[in-house]
Amino acid sequence: MADTILRSLTEQLAGKYRLESENGATLQIAVDSADLPKVVGSLREELGARFIVSIGADRRQRTGNFEVTQVMSIDQEQSFVLIRTAIDPAQLAIDSITGVIPGANWSEREVQDLLGIQVLGHPDPRRLILPDDWPDGSYPLRKDFKFNERPETDGVNRAGPLPGPDGSMVVPIGPFFPTLEEPAYLHLYVEGERILGLDVRLFYSHRGIEKLGDSELTYAQIPFIAERICGICGFVHSTCYCQAIEAASGIEVPRRGQLIRTLLLELERLHSHLLWLGLACHFIGFDTLFMQSWRIREPVMWLAEYLTGNRKTYGMNKIGGVSRDIPPDTAERMATMLAKIETEVTDVVDAILYDSSLRLRLENSGILSPEDARAYCVVGPTARGSGLAIDARIDHPYAAYTELDFEICVEQGCDSWARTMVRIREIKETLKILQQCVAMLEPGPYCVAVSSIDSGVVGLSVVEAPRGEVFHYILSGMGQRPDRWRVRAPTYANLQSIPALLVGMSIADVPISVGSLDPCFACTERMEVTDCNSGNITIYHQKDLLRDLRQQG
């Protein structure tokens, strides 16, 4: 695999890169900053490489330099290329690749925000993650910045929205996005009902769990915080993190462990897609389907609770496998439930397929052309709805997916309806996968003991979350914690395509178009949400509360 890549690299880019290591499907090369756009560009053009993320790291204690790593995936070869650029602390600048790959926009701004590495030639070098009044010269991901440091804000308002077209009106949506109930701010430039341009401001709730991972937590503790990155698809994050560690240290997870992971991942996809179907209908005011879809979803949550002891399958993953076995009667329980869900989903889909009001709302709204989809490097159902056959389960097989028979659901429509159809078809594929998983379950060990992990090793992993590909990167460090842990949630890639999605649409299409990406701001911003409602003045104690909650009147 890596041979082909190496050979074509040698032809195209002789002298522009140095081979650092070649480990199975992962190729690491070092490239100078000035050659970076050229190398990345020709990898994309010649080899069809897909950009995943840029990772900045402070490696001054080890190598004396900062480091920026561009991660690209060559899906046909099932391999990754890591392009490393060492940054001299005296220079602190790197050439931008956003001109070549628009999808690298946020990644590069993040490197600039959190490490203070200036990105030269970036089309939009405004702040992305740090608050507007965060003082200059204070970079949270540097090693000399304490995890709990709180610098004084300087009161300067740095970011302003991008200038809009002449003569347009501004319609602000947010900072609390009305239909998603999550913090996001859209600054729309409109003429009448038509959207001419827009600016997005996000990362209101960035909490810096990557910093926590490389300064406070240990390898064994991180899965518990990783699974709380997302409130819906938490299991994908802990699986992806564990797989990255397992890849770095060569741990083989036993087959039953792999199958349990696969089963829970697919259960998560099932309930997430049903949740999305309900929400999407709620966005356009079709609350009947919202209720019905969530009704069908609820037994999946109960099953997850029965199998893992927790409704959200939390606390299940650990490095080396899963932390407990699933009950012996899993197969019987699941067989009845899967059959019931299958009929119910078929009934609902059958009912809505020719609902003309639904189709009128969804068809031709939020159009993302295949070219734009490729440019913004979108993933998951968003990519598949625009005709790109990207699916991590097939492109980079993990867990037990190599043994399973399923198809990638691709639609050519490029609109919200196409993305809906992708998810509806995936629900059926997921049911198929679950049935196969249950049939393959055999008694056996479900996890292996893990010894310590060497420092300086790179491990990476992708998992196909319901929203698209999740990517975790580990650079192991001293003291049983990573030197750098990078999480790229699918929405991080998908949300960058919003400008392409909305320009030319009408304002009424905004909620459903954005919603059709199934965005998850919590994932993108890597945080935990704590809801603090103001308390009642009467003091209740636990037993009073229980009594009052259970009695009517």
Next chain:
Amino acid sequence: MFKHLISELKEALVCLQPGRVTLGYPFSPHNPEGEFRGLPQFDCELCIGCGACANACPSRLITLQDSEDYRQITVLLTRCTYCGRCRDVCYMEAIVMSPAFETATPDLDDLKIEIWLKTLRCRECGDVIGTERGIQRASEILREEVGIKAEDMIWSTLCFRCRRRASLQTPALIEELKYDWLNA
């Protein structure tokens, strides 16, 4: 148009078929089934204060504090994620994950568990060696499972620093310990 009409009729059917699905909770209690993990419960009679749970807790909610004569184990369940790691590592099986999930309360003490265990001090330097129960349990294991000789149990009254000092530098202390043990 006709297709749309059929579609709407089917939608109505989908709504009618399941009937009432809302559960009685909170007006009737909800009992989770299977291996549901709710608030952990600590059996104070079994706990030996070894601190394995404190090491394992990813939320760092379990703390050990040695005071004059007691070891205080404090469990503050505020940020508990019900992961069950404490239960998994507990040697004494003193922790069970209860089905209790209703944890909303204005009083922090509702979520606080405190265990006080008497400590044993080194007879030479007075440092805390461990809890009485812990050392008793360790001695039992050493006697019954490892098969250590009864007179070697004299070492259990010293902290690890004094044990080292005694065996390397002050053999007289060993004799004294043996004498005390025989006459106890």
